[in-house]
Amino acid sequence: MHLTPIHLSCISFLILYTLTVFLISRPRPVYLVDYALFKPPRSYRVSFAGYIEHARMGRVFNEPKSVHFQMKILERSGLGEETCLPPAIHYIPPTPTMALAREEAELVIFSTMDSLFTKTGVKPREIDILILNCSLFSPTPSMTALVINKYKMRSNIKSFNLSGMGCSAGLISIDLASDLLQKHPNSNAIVISTEILTPNSYLGKERAMLLPNCLFRMGAAAVLLSNRRSDRRRAKYRLSHVVRTHKGADDKSYGCVSQEEDEEGYVGIKLNIDLMAVAGEALKSNITAIGPLVLPASEQLLFAISLIGRKFFNSRSKPYIPDFKEAFEHFCIHAGGRAVIDELQRSLQLTNEQVEASRMALHRFGNTSSSSLWYELSYIESKGRMRKGDRVWQIAFGSGFKCNSAVWRCNRTIELPVEGPWADCIDKYPVHIPEVVKL
Numbered sequence: 001m002h003l004t005p006i007h008l009s010c011i012s013f014l015i016l017y018t019l020t021v022f023l024i025s026r027p028r029p030v031y032l033v034d035y036a037l038f039k040p041p042r043s044y045r046v047s048f049a050g051y052i053e054h055a056r057m058g059r060v061f062n063e064p065k066s067v068h069f070q071m072k073i074l075e076r077s078g079l080g081e082e083t084c085l086p087p088a089i090h091y092i093p094p095t096p097t098m099a100l101a102r103e104e105a106e107l108v109i110f111s112t113m114d115s116l117f118t119k120t121g122v123k124p125r126e127i128d129i130l131i132l133n134c135s136l137f138s139p140t141p142s143m144t145a146l147v148i149n150k151y152k153m154r155s156n157i158k159s160f161n162l163s164g165m166g167c168s169a170g171l172i173s174i175d176l177a178s179d180l181l182q183k184h185p186n187s188n189a190i191v192i193s194t195e196i197l198t199p200n201s202y203l204g205k206e207r208a209m210l211l212p213n214c215l216f217r218m219g220a221a222a223v224l225l226s227n228r229r230s231d232r233r234r235a236k237y238r239l240s241h242v243v244r245t246h247k248g249a250d251d252k253s254y255g256c257v258s259q260e261e262d263e264e265g266y267v268g269i270k271l272n273i274d275l276m277a278v279a280g281e282a283l284k285s286n287i288t289a290i291g292p293l294v295l296p297a298s299e300q301l302l303f304a305i306s307l308i309g310r311k312f313f314n315s316r317s318k319p320y321i322p323d324f325k326e327a328f329e330h331f332c333i334h335a336g337g338r339a340v341i342d343e344l345q346r347s348l349q350l351t352n353e354q355v356e357a358s359r360m361a362l363h364r365f366g367n368t369s370s371s372s373l374w375y376e377l378s379y380i381e382s383k384g385r386m387r388k389g390d391r392v393w394q395i396a397f398g399s400g401f402k403c404n405s406a407v408w409r410c411n412r413t414i415e416l417p418v419e420g421p422w423a424d425c426i427d428k429y430p431v432h433i434p435e436v437v438k439l
Contacts (some may be wrong), residue, residue: 012337024099028185028227030178030234032408033122035374037057038108038194038220039421040084043405046217046237047073047081047439057092066205073214075436078338078359079111082425083217083366088198101137108220109143110150122188129180132369133162133169135399136259136269137196160186166257167334167399169193169404170221170370175242181227181256188228195369201266209268212222215337219368219375237392237408241293245286245403253278257399276322276343282403283347287322290405293328294391302316304411324348326390328407331355332376334363334396344395360429365421370396375421379429 051074053068086107088100093356109132117124131152132144142161147153160170160176170193177189197216202209226235249254256272292300298324306320331354333344341362345355357376361368365375373394380386390410397403417423 001359002128008147009412015393025147028182029232030181030239031226031228031231031411032237032239033049033188033224033226033231033235034116035236035377036119036216037111037223037371037378039372040218043220043419044086044088044090045082045257046079046083047084049142051214054090054092063205065209065346066210067338069207070210070214073211075438076338077214078341078362078433079215079217079366080363080431080433082364086196086198086218087382089201094201094203096199096201097201098139099257099357101196102139104138104198104218105134105137105194106150107197108196108218109147109192112192112220112222113147113151113190116190120224120297122224124153127157127186127190128184128187129155129177130157130159130192131162131173131189132160132194133137133165133167133173134196135164135369136200143192147422153422154310164224165244166397166400166402167369167372168335168398168402168404170373171242171394171404172244172398172402174225174369175244175404177225178239178242179267184227186202186228188226188231191223191225192220193223193370193374195371200269202266204262204264204266204268204394206262206268206270208270208272209262209266212269215367217366217368219365219371221371221374229409232411236414238392238411240407240409241290241405243286243290243293243405245282245289246299247278247282247285247403250401253282253401256401257345258264261286273318275341278401279340279397279403280343280347282308282397282401283344283395286403286414287324287403288434290407291322293321294407296326299323299326321349322349324393325350325354328393329387329390330357330377330380330385330392332360332373332380332392332394333363335359335372335376336367336397338406340397356430359430359433362427363431364425368400372396373378377421378417378420379426381414382417383429384416386410388413 011240086104088095130144146162173191177191256269256275256278261267303320303322335358341358357379363377392408394406
């Protein structure tokens with residue numbers, strides 16, 4: 001067969017067209033260039049004794065039973081004496097005004113953003129996408145507008161403000177940023193994760209709503225993501241997977257964490273007694289989805305055999321729990337509370353060292369909501385444990401009820417940071433955390 005110039009032109013065009021379609025349609029890599037964390041001033045520190053003294057002196061929740069209950073929670077919480085609350089909650093009684101809430105938001109967000117710009121060398125007007133998640137404080141103008149106004153960002157920046165999505169909203173923001181970066185080549189994105197506590201301190205007496213007062217503390221994270229080839233070498237991590245599980249169709253799951261008023265009209269976050277059972281079900285669904293993406297073939301085979309055996313032979317037999325230690329070198333479990341970490345350590349059969357970052361972040365900073373995963377990742381880096389090729393599993397829970405996971409692969413061996421939230425105390429950790437700290 002003789003090929004004419006027309007035939008050769010058609011073949012060349014077909015090859016070029018096929019290559020172009022392939023290059024355009026394949027997923028773009030998403031890199032985590034760097035991130036920054038908020039470190040509260042030492043003057044915001046809340047010791048156990050100071051917390052209980054404020055509870056006793058307050059006008060609203062100073063009943064002996066309420067004070068005793070909060071004392072028992074603190075004794076078993078896993079928190080240390082260095083956690084921080086915003087100034088408005090230090091007042092007696094607390095003063096949750098809109099003005100003070102805005103001051104807290106500006107402090108945690110602007111200081112974190114300033115640190116991120118300094119670390120990365122990126123200019124505010126170079127940012128293409130801005131995503132901010134904060135569950136309980138959603139003012140008008142939005143907090144993304146606050147950031148854009150402060151740093152005079154471009155008018156065509158794509159901004160998103162997520163609220164009401166709980167402690168797992170940080171990974172939802174990462175997923176949203178990843179999807180946007182797939183659509184927009186040669187772009188970058190900043191994800192800000194925080195929780196503003198000033199307007200959300202519960203002033204009533206209901207025990208299920210007093211629990212968040214004892215656990216939640218100040219925190220914020222700002223993460224720079226990019227799909228640019230020029231950022232590949234300097235980036236710390238590459239995003240491998242994000243798996244999101246939403247159990248909101250089930251009424252019990254939907255109502256296990258809710259913001260509502262008590263009988264006296266005080267607003268707070270109510271944690272129902274079946275929260276841990278709901279979290280366990282959400283975790284099972286999530287690991288079932290993420291398992292095939294990350295587990296080696298041997299573990300997937302054992303899991304499949306167990307699943308078939310329970311379905312067709314003995315439904316009461318214990319399900320096989322895959323060994324996720326074969327898939328990951330590091331684990332960042334949302335530091336929602338001691339019970340959450342204990343339950344995931346038991347369910348996933350993790351060692352004490354593998355949950356060390358979560359326990360120490362809870363001890364040093366408390367439950368910082370959606371930013372807690374980044375304090376844990378920073379702990380691992382500050383200990384000098386992150387090596388090129390290491391895989392990290394971040395897993396978080398949130399109201400709704402949601403269980404979300406993100407998997408990162410380390411792009412380069414991380415040098416010991418000279419600054420950051422752990423810089424002045426990493427040598428003290430890990431510390432022994434007793435089952436009960438007697439107050």
